[in-house]
Amino acid sequence: DQQVKQNSPSLSVQEGRISILNCDYTNSMFDYFLWYKKYPAEGPTFLISISSIKDKNEDGRFTVFLNKSAKHLSLHIVPSQPGDSAVYFCAASAQKGAQKLVFGQGTRLTINP
Amino acid sequence: ETGVTQSPTHLIKTRGQQVTLRCSSQSGHNTVSWYQQALGQGPQFIFQYYREEENGRGNFPPRFSGLQFPNYSSELNVNALELDDSALYLCASSHGTGLRDTQYFGPGTRLTVL
Numbered sequence: 455d456q457q458v459k460q461n462s463p464s465l466s467v468q469e470g471r472i473s474i475l476n477c478d479y480t481n482s483m484f485d486y487f488l489w490y491k492k493y494p495a496e497g498p499t500f501l502i503s504i505s506s507i508k509d510k511n512e513d514g515r516f517t518v519f520l521n522k523s524a525k526h527l528s529l530h531i532v533p534s535q536p537g538d539s540a541v542y543f544c545a546a547s548a549q550k551g552a553q554k555l556v557f558g559q560g561t562r563l564t565i566n567p
Numbered sequence: 568e569t570g571v572t573q574s575p576t577h578l579i580k581t582r583g584q585q586v587t588l589r590c591s592s593q594s595g596h597n598t599v600s601w602y603q604q605a606l607g608q609g610p611q612f613i614f615q616y617y618r619e620e621e622n623g624r625g626n627f628p629p630r631f632s633g634l635q636f637p638n639y640s641s642e643l644n645v646n647a648l649e650l651d652d653s654a655l656y657l658c659a660s661s662h663g664t665g666l667r668d669t670q671y672f673g674p675g676t677r678l679t680v681l
Contacts, residue, residue, distance in 0.1 A: 458609070486666045497571070497657055497672030498610070505666075543609050553600065553664045554623055557609030 457481045458546050460558035468566055473531040475561050477544035480525065484546035488555070489518060489529045492541045501542075502529070534565045569594055571660050571673035579679045580648050588643045588676045590658030596671070598622070598664050599641040601633060604655040604675070616641055617664050645678075653680045 459478045467473045475489075485506035490498035504511040504518045504527070511518050517530045531538055541562050545555040572591045580586050592599050598617045602610035612625035616635035630646040639660070645652055655677050659670035 460609075490672075495674065497659075497674045500669050500671065503667075503669075545609075547666055549666060553598070553615060553661065553666065553668065553670070554612045554625065555600075555602075555610070555670065556612070557602075559607070559609050 456559075457484075458544060458556050458558040460542075460544060460561050462561050463559070464562040464564070466564045466566060467534050469536060470533045473529075473534045473538065473563055473565070475529040475531075475542050475544075475563065477527045477529075477558050478525060479527075479546050481546070481548070481556075482525070483548040484556070485549055486547045487518070487520060487527050488545045488547070489516075490543045490545060490557075491538075492543065492560070498543060531563075534563075536565050536567060539563060539565045571658060571671055573656075573658050573673040573676050575676060576674070577677045577679075579681065581681050582648055582650060584648050584680075585644065585646045586648060586678060588645075588656050588658075588678070590641045590643070590660075590673060592639045592641070592658075592660030593671050596660035596662055597639050598661045598668070599635055599639065600659045600661070600670060601641070601643045602657040602659065602672075603627075604657055605651075606654070610657055613643070615664070622664060648680045650680050653678060 488503040489501040600615040601613040604610040614624040655675040661668040
């Protein structure tokens with residue numbers, strides 16, 4: 455049972471344009487959401503998070519949007535840069551869950567010059 | 568500040584053998600979580616250790632076990648290896664077990680079971 459889904463395995467975006475990565479979840483107990491970025495041969499790196507009491511969180515070029523009614527979150531990267539090329543994972547956690555992160559399958563983002 | 572380190576980087580074992588993977592947490596972190604990442608999938612939570620006690624477990628059989636030491640480093644042990652255990656094993660450390668305690672991941676150990 456995949457509780458967190460990233461339906462796009464890959465995404466290709468022109469440098470300077472906006473990258474939008476999407477994530478859907480099914481468990482209504484999730485109340486904290488995160489995005490991690492992963493380069494080859496490295497562990498995932500924390501990018502940005504959002505609590506369920508918010509619908510938007512910004513950090514520089516990165517913005518995460520949360521739509522609780524649709525059980526959907528998205529990560530916007532503006533403007534996209536070549537160094538953003540990586541695999542992006544969304545993850546979710548519930549207050550009662552010992553900080554257990556439930557990850558999606560990942561989306562490979564490629565930024566073209 | 569030293570980040571999360573894991574050893575070994577790569578490991579090849581045969582079915583039925585036992586393996587021990589090691590993780591050194593980031594300085595100041597008292598919580599370690601272990602994840603299994605199969606090819607093409609996201610990481611899956613195995614278990615978490617907080618101050619040397621298991622603090623939650625995912626859907627993994629008992630042949631997956633762990634330890635956390637007084638210096639907060641940790642081991643993951645897998646007995647009776649199966650072919651499906653081939654995966655990247657990731658360790659993550661954090662300041663605590665709260666939702667907002669960011670988990671910082673190590674580079675992982677790539678385990679191949681033949």
